Each structure stands twice: as structure tokens, then as C-alpha cells.
Amino acid sequence: AQSVTQPDIHITVSEGASLELRCNYSYGATPYLFWYVQSPGQGLQLLLKYFSGDTLVQGIKGFEAEFKRSQSSFNLRKPSVHWSDAAEYFCAVGVRGTYKYIFGTGTRLKVLA
Amino acid sequence: DADVTQTPRNRITKTGKRIMLECSQTKGHDRMYWYRQDPGLGLRLIYYSFDVKDINKGEISDGYSVSRQAQAKFSLSLESAIPNQTALYFCATSDPTGTSGSYNEQFFGPGTRLTVL
Numbered sequence: 001a002q003s004v005t006q007p008d009i010h011i012t013v014s015e016g017a018s019l020e021l022r023c024n025y026s027y028g029a030t031p032y033l034f035w036y037v038q039s040p041g042q043g044l045q046l047l048l049k050y051f052s053g054d055t056l057v058q059g060i061k062g063f064e065a066e067f068k069r070s071q072s073s074f075n076l077r078k079p080s081v082h083w084s085d086a087a088e089y090f091c092a093v094g095v096r097g098t099y100k101y102i103f104g105t106g107t108r109l110k111v112l113a
Numbered sequence: 114d115a116d117v118t119q120t121p122r123n124r125i126t127k128t129g130k131r132i133m134l135e136c137s138q139t140k141g142h143d144r145m146y147w148y149r150q151d152p153g154l155g156l157r158l159i160y161y162s163f164d165v166k167d168i169n170k171g172e173i174s175d176g177y178s179v180s181r182q183a184q185a186k187f188s189l190s191l192e193s194a195i196p197n198q199t200a201l202y203f204c205a206t207s208d209p210t211g212t213s214g215s216y217n218e219q220f221f222g223p224g225t226r227l228t229v230l
Contacts, residue, residue, distance in 0.1 A: 009153070034218065043117070043203060043221030044156075090155060099144065099163070099209065100171070101219065105155040 002027050004093050006104035013081050014112045021076040021107050023091030032094030033074040034101070035065055039087045047089075050074065061085070086111045116140045119204050119222040126194050127230050134189045134225050136204030144207045145187040146219065147171075147179060149200040156203065162187055194229040201226050 003026045013019055025031055032051055036044040048059025055067040065076045074091060091104040117138045126132050136145065143164050148156040148171075158171030160179040168181055176198060180188045191198055205219040 004155075006155075036221075041223070043223045044205075044219075045221070046218040049218060099207075100158060100161065101146075103148075103156040105153055 002093060002095055002102050004091050004102050004104040006089075006091055006107050008107045009105070010108050010110065012110040012112060015083050016080050019076075019078045019081045019085070019109070021089050021091075021109070023074045023076065023104060024072050025074065025091075025093050026072065027093055027095075029096055031074075032096070033065075033067060034092040034094070035059065035063070035074070035076050036090045036092060037061075037087050038090065038106075044090060047076070081109075081111055083111045083113060085109060117204060117206055117220050117222040119202075119225050121225060122223065123226045125228045125230065128195055130194050132191045132194055132227070134191075134202055134204075134227070136187045136189070136222055138185050138187075138204075138206045138220075138222075140206055140208070140220060141184070142206035142208045142220070143184060144209060145181070146205040146207070147177075147187070147189045148203045148205065149173065149198075150203060150224075151200050159189065159202075191227075191229075194227075196229045199227060199229045 005024045034049045035047040038044045047063045048057050050057050050067045088106045088108045090106050093102045120135045146161040147159040150156050157173050162168045162181045165181045178190045202225045204222040207219045
């Protein structure tokens with residue numbers, strides 16, 4: 001069965017520090033992968049997506065993610081975190097043939113001034 | 114103006130009451146979804162619809178029903194609310210005709226926080 005794992009429930013970083021949020025997936029075919037961000041009191045907003053091609057994808061707000069097939073991972077990174085990045089981040093997989101999406105349990109990011 | 118709107122934004126109700134959550138979109142998308150979000154569980158799919166005549170159950174549809182009144186409107190009902198349906202509910206839309214094919218991003222509403230006492 002398809003699944004998405006985000007091993008870190010909470011992460012705290014200092015402003016200006018680098019960030020990496022982990023995402024691992026279980027899927028039998030080439031996955032469609034997404035990262036969303038949810039700011040407090042808001043809906044989810046797409047940061048970036050991977051369908052095929054270059055395994056390093058750039059997104060909005062200075063985020064990037066790298067697809068590693070051998071590790072079944074799609075980790076999100078940002079070189080320098082800003083206080084406004086404090087939010088919850090969700091990784092998701094698009095399930096082929098069903099037009100559905102499976103979400104991870106989320107990682108809540110706290111940014112220290 | 115918001116592209117995906119949800120009403121109400123907050124609702125407190127009592128066990129056994131019927132409640133309807135409404136979702137409207139101006140994006141012109143055919144596909145609409147209802148999710149619930151619980152702490153530590155992420156988003157789980159309740160129902161989804163690909164057009165007004167195509168409605169499908171998600172992974173946690175028990176206790177819920179939906180109605181697709183038009184392309185732009187997709188309502189979620191709890192026929193007899195129970196406390197474990199307390200959650201944050203999201204409506205989302207997607208467009209299968211975009212440049213990336215059938216797995217384009219989903220656009221989410223702001224959510225409805227439902228509390229069942």
C-alpha cells in the first residue's frame with residue numbers, strides 16, 4: 001500500500017540556519033510528489049512538486065526538494081530560514097490511476113529569533 | 114477574492130445534530146475533495162468528486178455524506194455528529210487539464226474547525 005512518512009513531528013531551527021525536512025514514500029511506481037505548507041489558520045499552499053525530469057526542483061519562498069529514487073525520499077530544504085517560515089509542512093504523493101493524494105502526518109517547524 | 118471558500122469557518126455543535134459544511138470554488142475545476150485534519154494524523158480523504166455525477170468514497174467516509182450541487186459547490190454533511198468527528202475540515206480542488214497532466218496541485222480552502230460536544 002502507498003504511504004508517506006515524515007519522521008520528524010517537530011523541528012526547531014534558528015533564524016538564518018539551514019533547514020531540511022524529511023519525507024519518505026512507499027510506492028510501486030514513479031511517484032508524483034508534492035510539498036505543501038500550512039501557516040496558522042490557513043489552508044495548504046503548494047511549495048513545489050515533482051513529476052519527472054530533473055530530480056532537484058525549485059519552489060516558492062526559496063525552498064527546494066530533491067527526489068532520490070534509491071532512498072525513496074523527497075526531502076525539502078532551505079539554505080536560510082526566515083521567521084515567517086514557521087508553519088506545518090506536509091509531503092504528499094499522487095496515486096496513479098486514482099487521482100487521489102496521500103499526505104504525510106506533517107512536520108511542524110518552529111523558528112527561533 | 115479567495116478561489117476556494119468554506120463556510121462556516123468555525124462551528125460548535127452537539128452530539129446527534131446534523132451539520133453541513135459547504136465549499137465553493139471559482140477556479141472552474143472539475144475535481145473537488147473533502148479532507149479532515151487531526152493532530153498527528155495529517156490529512157485524510159473523506160470523499161472526492163470528479164464531476165457532478167461522479168462521487169467517490171475516500172478512506173474515512175463512514176459517518177459522512179456529500180452532495181455536488183454544481184461544478185462549483187461540494188457540501189459535506191454529518192448526519193448525526195459525534196465527538197470523534199471534531200477536527201479541521203478542508204475542501205480542495207484540482208484541475209486535470211493543466212500542463213503537468215492529471216496530477217496537478219490541489220488548491221485548498223481555509224478550513225472549517227468543527228467541534229462536536
